[in-house]
Amino acid sequence: MGLYSLRHAHRSVKLGALLYLLVLGYAYVFAFLMVKTWSGLTPARVEATYLPTPGMEEMQMQMQSHATTQPLDLGQVPEMEHTVDTDQLIQDSHIHIMIYAIVAALLTLIILGLDWPAWWRDTVIVGAFGFGALDFAGQWLMKFGLGGFAWLTILSGWGMSLVYLIVLYSTIRALLPGRSAGSTP
Amino acid sequence: MTVIKLALAAAVLGTAAHPTPKVVLVKHADFIRQTLATARQYFVRTVSIGKQDLAAIRQTSDFTPADPDVQFFLGQGEGGATVGVVLFEQVDTPHGPIEVGLTFGPNGAVAHAMVTTATVETKPWVREAVASGLMDKFVGMRQGDDPRKTLQGLDGKLGGMPEYMAELIATAVGRGLVLYATLYKESAS
Numbered sequence: 025m026g027l028y029s030l031r032h033a034h035r036s037v038k039l040g041a042l043l044y045l046l047v048l049g050y051a052y053v054f055a056f057l058m059v060k061t062w063s064g065l066t067p068a069r070v071e072a073t074y075l076p077t078p079g080m081e082e083m084q085m086q087m088q089s090h091a092t093t094q095p096l097d098l099g100q101v102p103e104m105e106h107t108v109d110t111d112q113l114i115q116d117s118h119i120h121i122m123i124y125a126i127v128a129a130l131l132t133l134i135i136l137g138l139d140w141p142a143w144w145r146d147t148v149i150v151g152a153f154g155f156g157a158l159d160f161a162g163q164w165l166m167k168f169g170l171g172g173f174a175w176l177t178i179l180s181g182w183g184m185s186l187v188y189l190i191v192l193y194s195t196i197r198a199l200l201p202g203r204s205a206g207s208t209p
Numbered sequence: 210m211t212v213i214k215l216a217l218a219a220a221v222l223g224t225a226a227h228p229t230p231k232v233v234l235v236k237h238a239d240f241i242r243q244t245l246a247t248a249r250q251y252f253v254r255t256v257s258i259g260k261q262d263l264a265a266i267r268q269t270s271d272f273t274p275a276d277p278d279v280q281f282f283l284g285q286g287e288g289g290a291t292v293g294v295v296l297f298e299q300v301d302t303p304h305g306p307i308e309v310g311l312t313f314g315p316n317g318a319v320a321h322a323m324v325t326t327a328t329v330e331t332k333p334w335v336r337e338a339v340a341s342g343l344m345d346k347f348v349g350m351r352q353g354d355d356p357r358k359t360l361q362g363l364d365g366k367l368g369g370m371p372e373y374m375a376e377l378i379a380t381a382v383g384r385g386l387v388l389y390a391t392l393y394k395e396s397a398s
Contacts, residue, residue, distance in 0.1 A: 062230045085277065089259035089392060096251040096282060101238040111303040 030137030031198045038199050041134045045192045048127065052188065059181070063108075067174040074108055074166035074174070113167055117160050124156030124184075131191050138194050148187060155183035231305060232332050235325045237297060241282050244312040244321040245293045248284025255280050256392045269352070270387045275299075281393050293320060294393060298385040300377050304330045307374065309381040311347075313389055322347040322382060337371035338363075338378060347382050352390035356382040 030041060059065070063073045108116065131152045135145055162177030241251065256279045258266070267273060282295040292315065299308045305328030314320040322344045327335040346359035356379040363375055 058230065085263065086257070086259045087261055089256050089262045091254055091256045091392075091394065093252050093254040093283070096253040098238040098242055098251060101236075101241065101282070107306075109301045109306075111301065112305055115303050 027136045029139055030134065030195065031139065033137060037137075041137075041195055042199060044130060045134070045188075045195055048188065049192065052185065065178070067178060070174040070177055071166060071171040072107070074113070074163050074177075075171045076109075076167065076169060108163070108167075110167060113163060117164070121156065121160055124159070125153065128152040128156060131187065134191055134195055138191075138198055140194070148190060151183060151187045152191075155180045155187060159184065230329050232327050232329055233325070234327060234332070234335075235310065235323055237282075237310070237325065240297075240310040240312075240323060240325055241284070241295050244295065244310075244323075245282075245284030247286050247292050249287055250285050252283040252285070253280055254283060254393075258392065262391050265391050266387055269391070270384060272384055274384075274388065279388055279392055281389075291315060294389065296385050296389055296393075297325060298381045298388065299326075300381045300384070302331070302377060304328060307331060307335065307377050307381065309378055309385065311382065311385040311389070313393075317390070318349050318351045319347050319382070319386070324378060331370075331374060334368075334370040334374045335378075338367060338375040341366055341371075341375070343375050343378060347379075350382070350386060352386045354386070356380075356386070 030038060064070055128149075132149050135148055135152070138145070140148070159177055159180035162173045162175075162180060165173035165176065245251070258274060258277050258279065263273070279296075284292045284295075286292045294313045296311050296313070297308055298311065299306050306326065307324065307328075308326035310321070310323045310325040311319055312321040324335050324339055324344070341363055343359060343363065346362075347356060350356060357376070360372075360375055360379055363372060367375060
């Protein structure tokens with residue numbers, strides 16, 4: 025028994041829940057494209073975006089500078105690598121973690137009306153909040169030099185998507201007429 | 210069926226972190242080609258900074274290069290003489306990186322200066338700073354000149370963030386002047 029039933033809620037509540045989820049999915053498509061373009065989807069590219077550059081290791085430097093000159097094909101000139109430094113990550117974190125919390129809270133309002141068993145409801149709520157937090161935890165761990173945590177950021181992103189899909193699927197099932205209530209997806 | 214379609218549409222969702230996206234205003238290759246227009250062949254010279262030059266850079270300015278390898282892009286004319294050298298210098302800000310392209314002429318002075326990369330957030334501020342004529346003021350500068358003097362004429366003409374961008378651009382130019390003067394040797398192989 026949920027705390028309220030979306031299936032039996034007022035039509036405006038159902039409409040608001042459905043439209044919120046659809047527009048959130050619309051936004052997620054562009055979020056996916058943005059991440060694909062600027063950060064990458066593989067651990068190597070995500071790691072390269074967040075891991076600090078090695079910097080100067082003066083102990084290993086030679087006394088004199090050393091130059092090598094090679095022919096250049098202008099078609100092969102690389103552009104500046106897109107990286108996220110600590111200042112940028114602070115800026116990204118301060119806004120995104122808050123937005124993630126708001127999105128998770130709104131998803132929770134819908135989840136509370138889905139007539140799920142309590143264990144499943146709590147699991148998905150923890151996922152809704154937890155994956156967003158882990159997403160940035162992974163980024164910060166990479167910023168501290170632990171590049172292997174690119175996986176955490178990637179899996180957290182997919183985890184957030186999974187939570188969204190579960191809630192969307194269950195909401196649509198709850199809104200469709202003639203379905204039995206109370207089942208987990 | 211509707212459920213499946215919607216689920217499939219949403220299934221393209223991926224990772225969720227949102228890096229501040231950079232905006233390439235001028236591609237590196239285009240900047241090199243445009244500002245070394247008389248060049249017939251191009252070379253890239255990678256200088257691995259040594260301890261002596263690093264000390265000189267630190268003494269001359271208040272920064273340490275982030276990368277121990279600095280790249281110079283050279284253009285050579287018909288007779289093999291160098292017609293110019295291009296360097297891209299990046300400064301990081303809380304709003305994302307800004308990169309300035311600098312072309313040095315055979316006399317060692319700045320021949321061209323252009324902001325080549327900004328971010329979605331900084332692009333309008335950078336554009337406003339550039340529209341004030343800032344970049345032309347760097348032309349002719351060489352090491353020892355103070356790029357921040359170009360900011361004096363901007364007082365009151367720019368808003369807060371565009372003025373901040375102008376300061377960052379001047380910082381990038383100053384660093385570029387130091388790197389070029391310290392690390393670029395015409396005769397280096």
